Amino acid sequence: MAVDPSDDHDRLPCGNSVDALLRHLTSGEPTPHESACEYCREQAEELRPLVSAVRRTGDQEVSAPPGLLADVMRAVRAERRTGGTVVLSGPGPGGTEVRETAVAAMLRASVESVPGVVVGRCRVEQTPEGLVVLATARVGLGLPIVEAAEEARRAMRSLVEDRLGLRAARVDIDVVDLDDPAG
């Protein structure tokens, strides 16, 4: 470990830093050196009340107050990011608009039928050529990536064409990772 000269004032004559000593004492795991060294032991004695105060504070379970989650989500939903909409063309005059985020949610859900593929980011854009879908996905370990991505693309394409009645100009799926169950 490089010795930072700015740390000098924080070092004991044995070279150990007081910050490191304090951390080891509060975690209850002093190094063999710290247990034996007279400078460290002397310093540890001085730090004793602070160590037990920090340890007691650390033992205290802190939970978020009830209602915090609800308040946060209320604020979040009140200022829902203003996204664009996708216009669905039906027969006759008038149109139906669906939020892009809602379309993205439908697209993600459509891939739930494909085993081992999980969609993360998913953005859509309506262009004169049709709907453009840009998504990222994780594919389960051991699955053939190209085939799995192709199946996910088919599911999305079918949603765009069959359920929304739009042309799918492009469906890009970027496989960003292999799905590690430990995630």
Next chain:
Amino acid sequence: MHRETALPESVLVERAQDGDDRAFEILVRRHQDTVYRIALRVVGDPGDARDAAQEALVTAWRKLPELTDPQSFPAWLHRIVGRRALNVLRARRPEAPVEDDEGFAAPGPGPVGEAIAGDLREALFNALSGLPPPQRTCWVLREMEGLGYEEIAAIVDTTPTAVRGRIHRARTHLVEALEPWR
């Protein structure tokens, strides 16, 4: 819903980045205790900590599209709440110097005397409240939350070396304040 809670965190982060508020709700549920705890330890008061935690989480929602690495979401969130809590401390103590390199302000009214009657933990919090906001924030994030110098430097907007100095000065003050317990 059940399926979603089982999703890897980075997937939830990506979905929330694209405006999926249900994914964000799962993230808040998962991290709210830590966010609140950091706020509480920095500001000391439950009411202020709740406000700081709420503002930090709403800020996180707004800024989420800027986050480039979904894996770094927890550290990023801790930075937001650390910064928010420091601002609460600063706003509360307009008389405290913004730069604390002159040393710490005088301790609050009789922290030592109060502390003898009280509990050691309370004594620590009394002693902490005698520190200038940046010193207090640095110390709490390092010694109670285990953050690294670099991370803390980003939160309090200074260099890692200055963070080390503040932690050192804070510790000197705290050791003195807790002297009666030896």
